[in-house]
Amino acid sequence: MKLPENYYYPPLFFILILFFHYERKDIPFLKKVFVNHWRWVIILESACIYSLLLLGNMNYQVEKTGLLSFLLLALLSFLTPKDQPLLTLQWNCIPDDLFEWKSTFRKSTTMVILGFIMILASSYHPATLIVVGAFALDYVSHVYEPNENKEMLEMYFRKYTFKEKLRKNSLFFNLLLLPTYCLFLILNPIESLYVLYYFTFMNLYFMLILTRKYRQYDHKEKNNYHNMGVYLEYLICSMTVLPALLLLKNNIKEAAQHIKTYAGD
Secondary structure (H helix, E strand, O other): OOOOOHHHHHHHHHHHHHHHHHHOOOHHHHHHHHHHHHHHHHHHHHHHHHHHHHHOOOOOOOOHHHHHHHHHHHHHHHOOOOOOOOOOOOOOOOOHHHHHHHHHHHHOHHHHHHHHHHHHHHHHOHHHHHHHHHHHHHHHHHHOOEOOOHHHHHHHHHHOOHHHHHHHHHHHHHHHHHHHHHHHHHHOHHHOHHHHHHHHHHHHHHHHHHHHHHHOOOOOOOEOOOOHHHHHHHHHHHHHOHHHHHHHHHHHHHHHHHHHHHHOO
8 A cells, every 4th residue: 555655655654653652651660660661662762663653564664754753753752641631531531331432442541532633634545544544453452441340241141231332333433434334435436346345344343352351351350451562463464354253242242141150141
């Protein structure tokens, strides 16, 4: 997949690095371990990821926009995420049974709005649609990372079945993506098949992450420890489709059995 102009790649990838930096939670750890050199760690890490994105793209040729962006990466070490969000909304329009989404939107209102704008803007071109969508899935993963307590899980699944959980959450996920689907079809009607592929791999990844949560749910753990390894595994499986379908079938079976141990039939 190729963007119309070569200099479009650096700003796109820089924005993705910026979103990654804003969401990082390890800065206090870096300050403690590396003391006076923690800023260099952030700069080097960001530069490595940015280089992989640029040079890993066979359609990109090194030019001045990409090189100048490396200088801007140094500013990230002075741009640390705030403990308190800039904007907080209650999001009462989201039903209580979608509690994971409601909680995430309340905690990260600013990032949710900026992320939605970024995903919507990605409909400009097939390449941006796929690349931004792949990055966005990492943030979706964190929606289902926290584990609810045992009492809440029992109460929820005595009211709803696991299939209803999957259906309701999948419907909400696709409602969020609906403007992107529509805008891409308007801007790129000839390449409409990309929407079908985008819909498939985005939904497969989403279902894998949701079913993974309940496949390994443990009321003694506060979260299910999503990490980069899980993200890459599920992303590759989802993009190749068939492995994701096989893995999803197993996840659903194990998750359903696991839920029965807490909520019964």
